[in-house]
Amino acid sequence: MSRQKRDRSSTGVYHIMLRGINRGDIFLEDDDKAVFLNILLQKKSKGEYALHAYCLMDNHLHLLIEEKEDDIARIMKRIGITYVSYFNKKYQRIGPLFQDRYKSEKVENDGYLLTAMRYIHNNPVAAGLVKNQGAYKWSSYNEYLKQRKSLMVADTALILGIFGSDVKYAQEGFLEFMKQKDDVRYLDDYNETDELEQGKRIWQKLSLEKIEGEIRLRELRERTGLSIRKLSIITGINKDKISRILK
Template sequence: MARVAREKSNSGIHHIMIRGINKQPILEDREDNQKLLEILKQCKAISEYNIYAYCFLGNHVHLLLKERKEGLEQIFKRIGARYVYYFNQKYKRSGHLFQDRFKSEPVEDDGYLITVLKYIHNNPVKAGLVKSAKEYPWSSYHEYINSNNLIDVDLVLGMMNKEQFIDIHNQPSSEAVLDLKEDHFRMTDAEAEMVIKEIGGAERISTCLNLPMEKRNELIKELRGRGLSIRQISRVTGIGKGIIERV
């Protein structure tokens, strides 16, 4: 069956979603996130695209991007080739990393651009990783508040000031955007640790083993409710699988 042609954007702006093949993680740790940021900067200098937002999650990435010198296919072929080479070398693997074709949708007006921007920055909140967009380290949210050299902030900050930018991210939104509706979000261990620290109020994961039984069980229930598997909770916290299964 022939592929459906990618919908063009008259503005040149697209909301892009890239995910791992078979839903596998494509960003395992801090180094991977930093490497992908570095590659985006390198490729931006070559392809001359504008980036208005990004968010990196374990098995997928969201970008709000404007194509200029090159089209999307060429842009993401370059980005993908560089990141896959790095990832395969680091983890001693071979073959494909990304799903064959990235998803995209056109962004044709300022109102929808702000909707998508807000959606991207709040993706970690939706996934249960953090309580607010400002808490998540691997999105462009903070680059709108502080100086940066990757995000092109002028378009958005020409529509609102920084206080308004912060405020819109705290407002609920019901408008649908490009999403992973058919997928179950899976956290990496690094993301799971972030959630555990937030819920348990602990600086070190090892303290989970010494929690009072009632508090430990509350933590386990909360983690299960956020989609973590018994195996992953045990692996990250050190709590035995048998204990987790009985809660």
């Protein structure tokens, strides 16, 4: 059966989400995220697209992409093939890395453009990784404030221009907008916050069942399949210690 053809955006802008197969991690080290950003920059420099926002999480990523010289399907195919080739070679694995095709939603107006951008930048906060968007290294948030000294990947002019023509004034508008609460869920993305909350409930339940120590941690991993990072968030145990226990 052939795949259903995707609807095209009249603006050429799409909110894209890619997640790991079986919700597994697609970035095992910070170096992997850096490589992915370089791939984005390389493809973008060829005029294939503009990138208005991004956020790289351990097991999924979000992009706010605008088509330029090529269509979104070919853009995502090139990005995916290049990164999977790198990942499989580095970790001596074969087979797919991403779950199915990328998910996408058309961005047809400025309102959705802004709320999708906010949602993307809020991902690390919602997951409990950081307390504020600026503390997360692997998103385009700090590029909007010109606070990143290293690699600049995002094209910030379009969104900042919505807030005003003066850069400083536009950045202030951006910051105020980012403070607003957004309860909208996009792309049917599973909520990592819900996943962590479920893990916390199981952790507490195991304690009530008088299951303690290393057995309690192993049981939590067995029941949830959560990554070491998430187990650390739930239990408060150092990631290195968890790694030693689960060996």
